Amino acid sequence: MLQTFAKLIRTATLSKSKPLLHHYKTLTTATTTTSKDEYFAAIQHVANIVRRDFYLERTLNKLRITITPELVFRVLRACSSSPIESLRFFNWAQSHHHHPTYTPTSVEFEEIVTILANSNNYQTMWSIIHQMTHHHHLSLSPSAVSSLIESYGRHRHIDQSVQLFNKCKIFNCPQNLQLYNSLLFALCESKLFHAAYSLIRRMLRKGINPDKRTYGLLVNAC
Incomplete structure (x- = not known):
């Protein structure tokens, strides 16, 4: 009888833990989804500033955001139809005065180079390529x-x-x-x-x- 009672307890405990475990997984997934949503919302917010704000550097300085290669790339990609503003953002991002820990990679360089080329702004494009290859010792793919x-x-x-x-x-x-x-x-x-x-x-x-x-x-x- 004791063995039977023990089995009933284990069964009851497992049946209660499954909904809790499922709820925990749901919360974890929801938290991850929320974090991603917030991240991409932040990127979109920065992109809107870059595209629309005449004083974009001043506005971006107030945000106190952490500059990473991925963020710079995604903002540039979102602003590809605004070449001048994209270049201003790229120059702002790699400003060591404001962001001493950020160093652009070839991915961001190639993105801004492509944006400038597509807008027929080849003189500035070659200036960026020179900066990329000579100052940062990176190569075009x-x-x-x-x-x-x-x-x-x-x-x-x-x-x-x-x-x-x-x-x-x-x-x-x-x-x-x-x-x-x-x-x-x-x-x-x-x-x-x-x-x-x-x-x-x-x-x-x-x-x-x-x-x-x-x-x-x-x-x-x-």
Whole structure:
């Protein structure tokens, strides 16, 4: 009888603990979700300041926020349609006077470089690249170089696209399929079809096989 009674107690205890355990998990999940929501809400708040506040640096100083690479990247991404304001925010973020512990990484540099390139602000873009490579000793990734080649192409600066492609080794970027496709895109944007087909032949001579994007660019250009 005692054994039976003990089993009943254990069963009752387990049946009571399960709802409590479930409630605890629910609270933990809710807390995590709330923290994420608050984090992204804070990023959106900072992004709104960057986009809309004429005195954005002064307003940001009052927030006393902790600057991290992820926060800077996410704010830049959210403000990609506001290049001048994005640059002001980036310069503010890396100001050692206000944020001595923050050092920008290649991710944030490449984001602001892409934003400036897409807005046809190439002079400032190259100034940032110089700062990135010479002062911080960081390199542009092949994806970033590819994006810049295509940006030049969209703005019909085909000579600059070709020049960047030819000197990509300066950035320790190999002339791989991604870069060939980007230059092909730039050539097709400028309707330079003979040059595009010459580039394809050069690819094949280099032993670089076209992929789906290569063929897609050629088909769309026809």
